[in-house]
Amino acid sequence: MRSRIQDGGQTVNTDRSDSVVPMADMTSRQLIRRAKVIEAVVELIAEVGAEAVQMRDVALRSGVALATVYRYFSSKDHLLAAALEDWQKRLTRRILASRNRTDRDPDPLRGVLDYLQRAQRAFHRNPAMTTLMFQTATSADPEAKATIDQMNRTNTEMFNRLLEGVPPADIPNITFCLNAALNTALSGVLTGMMTLDESLSRVDWVARVLLDDARISVGGYS
Numbered sequence: 001m002r003s004r005i006q007d008g009g010q011t012v013n014t015d016r017s018d019s020v021v022p023m024a025d026m027t028s029r030q031l032i033r034r035a036k037v038i039e040a041v042v043e044l045i046a047e048v049g050a051e052a053v054q055m056r057d058v059a060l061r062s063g064v065a066l067a068t069v070y071r072y073f074s075s076k077d078h079l080l081a082a083a084l085e086d087w088q089k090r091l092t093r094r095i096l097a098s099r100n101r102t103d104r105d106p107d108p109l110r111g112v113l114d115y116l117q118r119a120q121r122a123f124h125r126n127p128a129m130t131t132l133m134f135q136t137a138t139s140a141d142p143e144a145k146a147t148i149d150q151m152n153r154t155n156t157e158m159f160n161r162l163l164e165g166v167p168p169a170d171i172p173n174i175t176f177c178l179n180a181a182l183n184t185a186l187s188g189v190l191t192g193m194m195t196l197d198e199s200l201s202r203v204d205w206v207a208r209v210l211l212d213d214a215r216i217s218v219g220g221y222s
Contacts, residue, residue, distance in 0.1 A: 020074045020143070034072050036062040041083035050080050050132040078143035081136045085151050087129055091122050092158050109211045111162045116182060116203050120196065123186050130190045155179065166214050174210050181206040 040061035044053045059066040073079035095115050123130045136144055159175040185199040
């Protein structure tokens with residue numbers, strides 16, 4: 001079945017008899033084209049903001065046909081969520097790689113503080129990504145929601161690594177509190193309710209209190 005999708009005044013014919021191609025089923029050439037699309041979206045978000053991004057502009061920037069873009073992403077919400085996930089993964093990889101290059105500290109506080117500080121500075125440099133993160137969290141688009149679920153799993157896996165040595169039963173609660181503090185701080189900076197320095201200080205305080213309590217409860221980390 002062929003349908004017509006309006007994109008910023010342009011009508012695109014798409015073959016809906018086939019679903020969006022899952023990444024696991026993509027060929028190497030398709031994965032390369034998909035990566036070009038994602039890179040174009042990240043650039044456009046930084047330049048004009050997520051709301052102003054149009055699928056046709058993404059196609060032009062990436063050099064990938066618009067109909068092909070729709071074969072990889074079912075909607076603009078799906079595309080924006082995928083770009084956010086890719087941006088988050090890059091940040092996470094840089095942080096974990098940096099941690100792996102240094103001597104492992106038995107106290108997880110250092111790694112946690114490093115992540116929280118880097119994340120805040122990265123979002124501060126790209127406020128459009130902060131806005132997109134909060135918008136995507138409430139998206140009703142099924143593909144966008146699935147992408148957010150994957151981002152949450154990535155976040156959980158990262159904190160599990162950063163919190164090695166903390167009692168396993170405490171890690172979910174600590175992770176929840178750290179994410180809550182980080183999101184509140186990001187929102188405060190985005191809306192002008194606090195400065196970056198205030199954000200860094202308050203999130204730092206929360207992390208230290210949480211991990212100090214965890215350390216005391218077990219008489220020090222293993």
